[in-house]
Amino acid sequence: MTISLTKKLIGATVAAGVIVALAGCGSAPAPASSSAAKPADANFKPCLVSDSGGFNDKSFNESAKNGIEKAGKDLGVKPITVESKADGDYKPNIDSLIAGKCTLIIGVGFKLDQAIADAAIANPKLNFGIIDSMADPKNTGKPAAPNIKPLLFDTAQAAYLGGYAAAAWSAQSGANKVGTFGGMKIPPVTIFMDGYVDGVKKYNEDKGANVAVVGWDKDKQDGSFTGAFQANDVAKQTANSVLDQGVDPILPVGGPIYLSASAAIKDGGKKTVMLGVDSDLAVADPSVADQILVSIMKRIDDAVYSTVTETAKGSFDPTAYVGTLENNGVGLSSFHDFESKLPKGLTDELKALQDKIIKGDIKVTSPSSPK
CATH class of the missing domain: 3.40.50.2300 (Response regulator)
Structure with missing residues (x-):
């Protein structure tokens, strides 16, 4: 665990300044890098559906999109991203991704809880992820299906x-x-x-x-x-x-x-x-x-990146990821x-x-x- 010194991004340059940097132990998501291997499955297609806030929210939807796009670039695949304009769009958007042969579908946010749970139950051979939710509409304490990976943060x-x-x-x-x-x-x-x-x-x-x-x-x-x-x-x-x-x-x-x-x-x-x-x-x-x-x-982008690249290797792990100060999943900016x-x-x-x-x-x- 460290406190590093950084400063505001100026173009692509980072100068010196103060930030509470997060470090520690645990299984941290891999930072976006260019070292990801090519997908084990030639048909691997990662997909993402936003909540009603849209991908231009400068927040969690946009961060998730940045993560999947970086993973796609490093893997040499083209991810599919679908924006929801209203809550009623979640199910049809997920259905469209399933029809489009997506092999990993990640829902952004708590509001997609039911839609992701239903889709995962109905499509046990596909992999799903969800941000800020266990995909547990019945409050059983675990995801509704074993093919769902929750991406959670102890913010x-x-x-x-x-x-x-x-x-x-x-x-x-x-x-x-x-x-x-x-x-x-x-x-x-x-x-x-x-x-x-x-x-x-x-x-x-x-x-x-x-x-x-x-x-x-x-x-x-x-x-x-x-x-x-x-x-x-x-x-x-x-x-x-x-x-x-x-x-x-x-x-x-x-x-x-x-x-x-x-x-x-x-x-x-x-x-x-x-x-x-x-x-x-x-x-x-x-x-x-x-x-x-x-x-x-x-650090939603890193969590999404890690989930996509690990799944691409053929090692989808449904174990919930929890971002903390210790594993660099949450923290303060500069x-x-x-x-x-x-x-x-x-x-x-x-x-x-x-x-x-x-x-x-x-x-x-x-x-x-x-x-």
Whole structure:
């Protein structure tokens, strides 16, 4: 486990800066590289279906697409990606991939749980994967079929670090309030919020501070949600309801809803900064880079890449993958241009916290953590 020094991507170049780098043990997904072998089966065809957020969400759908496209390039095969515009598209989209002779079909997100489960049961000779879900609609504790590989992430661990950083920033700015709101109230969303709240709590304990959290009550598992993942007026109104309480920063959890938060901040003339989720948002969407303090990342692209390349070798493994700080599956991005503005010693404190989480000295828990 290490803390490496990187900085914001400028074109294809990475300069020096501060990032909480994730390392450790466990079975990590292989980083996207050019070393993958050619498929054992000449008919191997990897396929991906998005949830209704679409592939241009600068978040989990786009990250999954990047992973499968990189795998396809390295393997010399052409992956098929199908975008869902609405929840009703999941089944027909999966059916179209089955009809198109796909041999591995990965669904992006919790919302495809039922559709992937049904398809895997009906097509036992095909391999399936699903992100942020066990594909267990009946809550049995295991996937609905043995040909499903869940790709899960214990994001609460990384969000804990994000919450601590957010509290430190808020205390420095004088706001002494941090905010959050989500898209849908589902485990892949609330797990971020749980870790975030606990990270703020840890900061308060360590510093004798009193930074409050607006938008999520972990004990009650209740808070502010838009009800969807679209960047629309509802999302902007929800962001405003949190921003109006004087928070700095704010954590929008739900793909494109960060755009609504960004617009609400700008339209209100506020200086509030945001935390990104899933991808390194300052890099994924440079238009909001000046608002992104740091991002809480899930390395979905690496998990998808690894699943595709391993399956191509003929070694599909249905064992659930769980991304953690220890195996580099989750973590914080660089602070990019905010690095020079951080409270003194914050990055060292984050490194120490990360080390304690990896060692088990700090237990980060959420009702939504992978079991």
